Amino acid sequence: MNSVDPPFVEVRVRRQPPSRPTSQASYPRLPTFLLLTAFLFLAACAGGSRGTGGGYSDQPPSNRTAYVAWQEWSRFGRSTVVYGGSAHGYTNRAGVSERSEPLSSRVGDYWGSCGHPEWNGHTSGRPWSGAFVAWTMSHSGVSASDFPRVGRHGSYLASLFDHERAGSKAFLLHGPSEYSPKPGDLVCTGTAGPTWRYSDPRTARRRIDSTANHCDVVAYVRSGYIYAIGGNVKDSVTMSLYPADSRGRLLSSSAHPWMMVVENRVN
DSSP: OOOSOOOOOOOOOOOOOOOOOOSSOOOOOOOHHHHHHHHHHHHHHHHHTTOTTTTGGGSOOSSHHHHHHHHHHHHTTOEEEEOSTTOSSEEEEOOOOTTSTTHHHHHHHHHHTTTOTTOOTTTOOOOOHHHHHHHHHHHTTOOTTTSOOOSOHHHHHHHHHHHHHTTOOSEEEEOTTTOOOOTTOEEEEETTGGGGGGSOHHHHHHHHHHHEEEEEEEEEEETTEEEEEEEEETTEEEEEEEEBOTTSOBOOOSSOOEEEEEEEOOO
16 A cells, blocks of 8 residues: 555646648647547556555545544554565655654543543653554444453453453454454454463463553455554554455564454444
8 A cells, every 4th residue: 555645637628729721740630539548547557556555545444443543543644554575564654753743642632541641742651552542442432341441452452351251242352363354353463472362261361461562453454455553653643554365364474473353343
């Protein structure tokens, strides 16, 4: 995906009166339909050169949680990073930094959803990616009973693990090789990877709580990539493009030790 807007080619056709003969040599004129064809071909070529994903990210997601995250991403400049292949974390577009307004104050709003509005881009160096996820869930209508308002990924993931074991179906936790993410889900990394999936419940919960690193909100799944939006990525709200296999499941990566995919069944 390349978030650079496509060029706009405006074609105007105006009827010209027949030219009067002159002493200069006359040249044949191309038919109007050939000129139009040439312009449209050039416009299509320019639009097709936009890179991975084309203009897909310009269309708001239909899922409510994904849409709230997409709005924040758009608000702060649409920072975009592409992974996989030869990209290796290529920054396709930079967004507003957490050290600049209005994002600095907005970080305080994210933390406010977790009970700490005093922590923002100016007053605190705390990682705010977990607070961004909690804020997104809150503003997409997910209740605090279904998704805890905490700013640490390990804390809310461990709580979701407990909820599922208690019978809740609001959010279901899957190993990254077991489930294909869809818009509104979370894709999460952790230093222990998916080992929690093969452990007894007590060990699994401990590994989730202590090793979870980061989660992004899935916005789209398209053309071999999972488009996911997260906070505190490149010091902004950033959309990351992660490669997926033919089933739409996350591909393993040394840069991203995938821990789990959290299925969002609320919206």
